[in-house]
Amino acid sequence: MPPLTAKERAQLPDSAFAYIDSHGKRRLPIHDASHVRNALARFGQVAFEDDDARDRARSRLLRAAQRHGIMPIGFISSQLEPQRKLPRGNVTFLLTDIEGSTQLLARLDDGYAAVLSEVRRRVRSAVRQAGGKQVSATGDEVFAVFDQASAALDGALGIQRAMREDGGPGGNEVRLRIGLHRGRPSLTDTGYVGLSVHAAARICFAAHGGQIVMSAAVRSAIKDSLPAGVDLRDLGKWRFRGLPDPIEMFQVAAPGLEDEFPPLRSAVPAS
16 A cells, blocks of 8 residues: 555544554554554554654564464565665765674663664764665664765764764763765665675774774765865775775764774775
8 A cells, every 4th residue: 555645644534543653652452463454554654753663663563463374465565665765876885883882781781772772863864864865774783875975974974973962872972983885786675785785884894983984986986075174084905804805995084073093993904
């Protein structure tokens, strides 16, 4: 069932959205198969407040479908539809990862989930404002994509600055590694596939918390359009595990960002 227009929604009775609200919370119990099927069919009509709310709602409905022996093939297929709207061709990947996440979890204990949710919200907001699309959020990592390399840089800068606001998420200092890489991956129903995806992950994990690093492929695409006050520092060529060729790396230097970092981790300088 395709999503309804705002006008069509206004003409529907409230009962059309009785199963779930915009926060992803259940409004009415789903006790039998017919209720599950109705809730699945109406999922696309709900204007969720954010992606986390959508994820909560989707998980809830899929669990209900499993309890009642329903195979929601059409529902699952429709949830893959956003992947088909992701950019194709030459794209720029942005990956983030929390530095010291295990220690942070040990320190915050039950409070970690709320901090992680806030981190994802800040990252997602900065990505969206820069014109990018979030591809996935798994564990401590967020994976986003941009048509333009300059927009990816704007997103990375926005993320690092957002992480400093209000003393950090939940008043905690949380340091993110950010890696940028550009390539031409294949786009399937399950997402992006290709060596450039693996390279982007390796580049992100080589960075330190608070740092933004990028490959020469990204630098070439943005070198003539850097924002005012932003500079790119040559870090030399590095070899990454599983990648056939060394990659020339650059660090983003900008007002409001940390400046000094140790050499890249999980990578070896190319001779």
